[in-house]
Amino acid sequence: MLSKGTKLYSIIRMKCPRCQEGSFFNGHPYILSTMGKVKDRCSKCNIKFSIEPSFYQGSYYVVYALGVILFVAVSVLKLIFYPKVGPGMLLTAIFISLLVLSPLMYALSKIIWANFFIKYEKGILK
Ligand SMILES: [Zn+2]
Numbered sequence: 067m068l069s070k071g072t073k074l075y076s077i078i079r080m081k082c083p084r085c086q087e088g089s090f091f092n093g094h095p096y097i098l099s100t101m102g103k104v105k106d107r108c109s110k111c112n113i114k115f116s117i118e119p120s121f122y123q124g125s126y127y128v129v130y131a132l133g134v135i136l137f138v139a140v141s142v143l144k145l146i147f148y149p150k151v152g153p154g155m156l157l158t159a160i161f162i163s164l165l166v167l168s169p170l171m172y173a174l175s176k177i178i179w180a181n182f183f184i185k186y187e188k189g190i191l192k
Contacts, residue, residue, distance in 0.1 A: 084190060144156050
């Protein structure tokens with residue numbers, strides 16, 4: 067399922083969308099000094115990750131969608147496991163999960179956005 071050449075491979079492993087070998091980010095999403103910092107170029111295939119100025123502003127739409135997905139997921143989990151708990155607890159659970167997952171969602175939004183525009187090229191590294 068998660069084979070090389072799919073966009074999901076690039077997104078989950080946070081690899082270059084074009085060659086899927088070089089890393090996309092400068093550091094781990096949860097290290098605050100490098101949080102969400104995209105490398106200028108791929109270390110393997112040398113593609114420029116920022117296609118145009120302010121390229122990653124479009125990733126705000128992706129992070130919004132990820133936030134909605136998280137909201138729905140937390141709401142469904144609350145309905146399944148704690149059906150009698152009130153809406154205040156749901157809001158608290160959503161707030162805490164947003165707080166914990168926001169660095170990951172920020173990084174995911176950027177690599178998902180890049181995968182919209184950069185296609186995988188098989189055999190680009192020889
Ligand atoms: Zn690459």
